[in-house]
Amino acid sequence: MAVARAARSGLNGLFAVYKPPGVAWFRVRDTVETLLLKELNSLEQPVVQQQVRFVPTTVEGNAGKELTLVATQLPVLAAHPLVRGPKFTSLKIGAGHRLDTKSSGVFVLAVGHGNKLLIDLYNAHLTRAYTVRGLFGKATDDFSDTGRLIEKTTFDHVTRDKLERILAVIQGSNHKALLTYSNIDLKTQEAYELAVEGLIRPMEKSPPLITAIRCLQFAPPEFQLEIQCLHETQQYLRKIVHEIGLELKSTAVCTQVRRIRDGFFTLDNALLRTHWNLQNIQNSIQESKIKVKLELQRSLGYQSRSGKRHTDMDQVAESELQSTEGTFASNLTDKMR
């Protein structure tokens, strides 16, 4: 009983799983919950409660046999596990930014008290990184390769530098939109400081914005892009692939959308399906606790300095952004000036 309770108290926080493609996100959440409940219920040892009762029995007394009350310890069956059922019947597991059925990747889940942190995570408006695979030559109705075919085109004229030119145009227009939706006056010192650190981004609801996009592989008809974005949906990314195809005077469909980073949860932190058990999840929660605590402390400190903007987990995320993007952060600051 104590072991199970201790295990349950260790299950409060955030952790990331790797969602496989072809599975709905709520099934992943339900599967994790069922596995955790099964393990928690198997940990508890059946201890039958005893109760002291006074039972009238015949006892050899002074004047022959007489009836007295004797204290005996009897088991209380109402507390038996077969009568009261399993100790843990549900766990509160919340899901972070959702992934649709066809896409895969890092999926953040919160257990118990960690659900409150999910709200903070959402309000921090951190960016997410995806790898998107596309295929030239086809156009379908839902922009993915499993949809109904609408058009087939040639793609021999498409080269890598044409693609990269298009990507630069996309990034530029999205960057302008980023600045407008961030609601800051570009002529202030504060704006300059934020831009130097790369922290300009909208802190309220905005349409999907791409902060960085680059081509990882180009082998016609296949190509692979890495996209860092904000407030996006996976279908929007597929639409971007379709529009890239159109801009290149050909057509393209998206074959794979895979999230590699959600805030500061990366692929290394994400647990595969074979590792979904109590011990691994507890370790993962423990590791992320330190990161989350650090970010919240930093954000509270930053918030006290500039009252309007509350940036929670910006700085580590943005530094990760810079490390993955390479030259793009400096491009951002160049365009600022």
Next chain:
Amino acid sequence: MAFWARQICVWCSSVKTCSVANSIQRLRKTHRTWMQLHQHSALSLLCSDNHFLQCGLKTNRSVSLGSHLQSTNSSNGQIRSSENNLLSPVNDCQQQAEIIPSSDTKTLYEDWEDTPPSSALEEISEEEAVQIVAEPPLPLESFTLRDYVDRSETLSKLVLLGVDLSKIEKRPNAGQLLLRMDFEKDIRKRLLFLKDVGVEDNQLGPFLTKNPFILAVDMEALETRVAYLKSKKFGKEAIALMVSGAPFLLSFSVERLDNRLGFFQKELGLSVQKTRDLVVRLPRLLTGSLEPIKENLQLCRIELGFRHNEIQHIVSKVPKILTANKRKLTETFDYLHNVMGIPHHILTKFPQVFNSKLLQVKERHMFLTFLGRAQYDPAQPNYISLDKLVSMPDEVFCTEIAKASVQDLEKFLKTL
């Protein structure tokens, strides 16, 4: 005796819907029986089982509490309550519920013919004092069997046998049935019968958890059904396996069992011995409905395109296909046949792939394609058989079939 009457009134006043102390007529009728009760109760307490405390109060009527007395003091007295899972009052006495204050009881009892009652301040002997059992009263209606298990001998013995009461109480009418039964009279005979049939001791608990209603079936009916199975040349071990595997089997009538066996013989066209083996392996074929099985057979024939002899072979090897989910079966077949390119005759040779998780098959196939080892044609070199693809755990699969490490597999899975 009047002392008892007072006790019962005090007890009743603490209960919400009290119907024992309702009307004077009832009190008059029951007064004499309480006299006998007193003597009986003393004797029965003396010979009571030490393990289970008995409530000292017994009433003669089937009231909303539903307790009725065992007039003979031979066996242990027990309180049996008849309550439903739904909260509904059982008796018409409920409407006349009144709480008679103790000050009025004296005036009431004065009307009776028998000896006047004694007051609570009267001195009583040690024996009587010891026999006063002030247990809290049982709830009249409850949604759980937890409230009754300590006071009911039947329920306690069932728990010690291994029956999961928390699952039984979720079924409508099952908890009610168990409370009404008497362990010595009804349950013991049937448990011994099941043991004769061949159900193991440690299996009796889970058996009753799944099918508590077998305790309400007639002994003759049970014996007829087992005799019928024996007449169909099922061996003793076979019958034991069937009964343990499908707890609802013996709740079915002989005609129904006959109907089902006939259906399988006709539809599948297997020999009698093979049909018997099939049914022994998956006894729930006889207890489920036949419509899904007919649809599955049609699916295999028309949509999946298996020939009749292929279906016979698959079903005798993996009977679960008959009860499998049609959508999952179609998806698995679609992936195996169209994406992996495996022809029908190889699928017939390894039907256990239909039993496995599609996600696992997909992941392993994609890993093998990535490594360049996805060869499922027996004629070619480096052939990988389907049963090894699905049945092995990850470590064995990686080292022997894929010739890679488990970390490689994990890294690959994170790129999907």
